Amino acid sequence: MRGLALAMCRSSSTVRTTPQNILVPASGIATNEGLKSPRQFGADLGAALDRLLGHPTRVARLIGAVTGDEVRAGLTEAARYGAVVHASGPLDHPEHPGADLRSPLLVRLGAQDDRVYAREWPGPVAFLVVTDSTSRSLAVFRRTVSRHGALFAAVRSTDPLVLAAVETAALDAGVHLTENLADDVPADPASAVADLPGADARFVTAQFRVVRSRWHAPALNPAGAPVTGSGEPVGA
Incomplete structure (x- = not known):
């Protein structure tokens, strides 16, 4: 979770440098703490993000400032398409109080919502895509990457x-x-x-x-x- 949260925070404003689509089977994931449902997975990932961004110095090292209205509009638009698992909010930079820093947005979708997650979203936007099975996740992965790149x-x-x-x-x-x-x-x-x-x-x-x-x-x-x-x- 920490590694995934870390990768999600490495946004460089308009460039898609962070994981966008996270594919999880509806049956859940077996862990050493028992079976984790997609909802639990999302909650744990949101908590990992909050822990990671709880210190201003760490925020300054990880999060790139938003410099364009395209990213701001994308954060607002993406939140409308599904259940918001982790909301994107403002973050403080210890040395640049005027910088516009935003925490990652995580929205839960279904595999059928490919019109949303198959397009490229700039900035810190990520989707938790719940699929019928691991096989379906693999099919979604192959199709979206083949058609749209990554x-x-x-x-x-x-x-x-x-x-x-x-x-x-x-x-x-x-x-x-x-x-x-x-x-x-x-x-x-x-x-x-x-x-x-x-x-x-x-x-x-x-x-x-x-x-x-x-x-x-x-x-x-x-x-x-x-x-x-x-x-x-x-x-x-």
């Missing part, structure tokens, strides 16, 4: 078959993927494409594409024994 995608699952299916979908759609990374969702949105001249596969060339999938993987110490590390395999 800078990055992230998945969290304990099922290796789900992880494999999402990686295949990401490679087919042409988007960088992080798998089961906590505080790196991604930690810096630009890090998903740091080595490439553009964002997803569409911005490189029509003749070839390079996208990456990142996940934690065991590394070997000099003696050959496994130690905790991280892997960054490349899919092309």
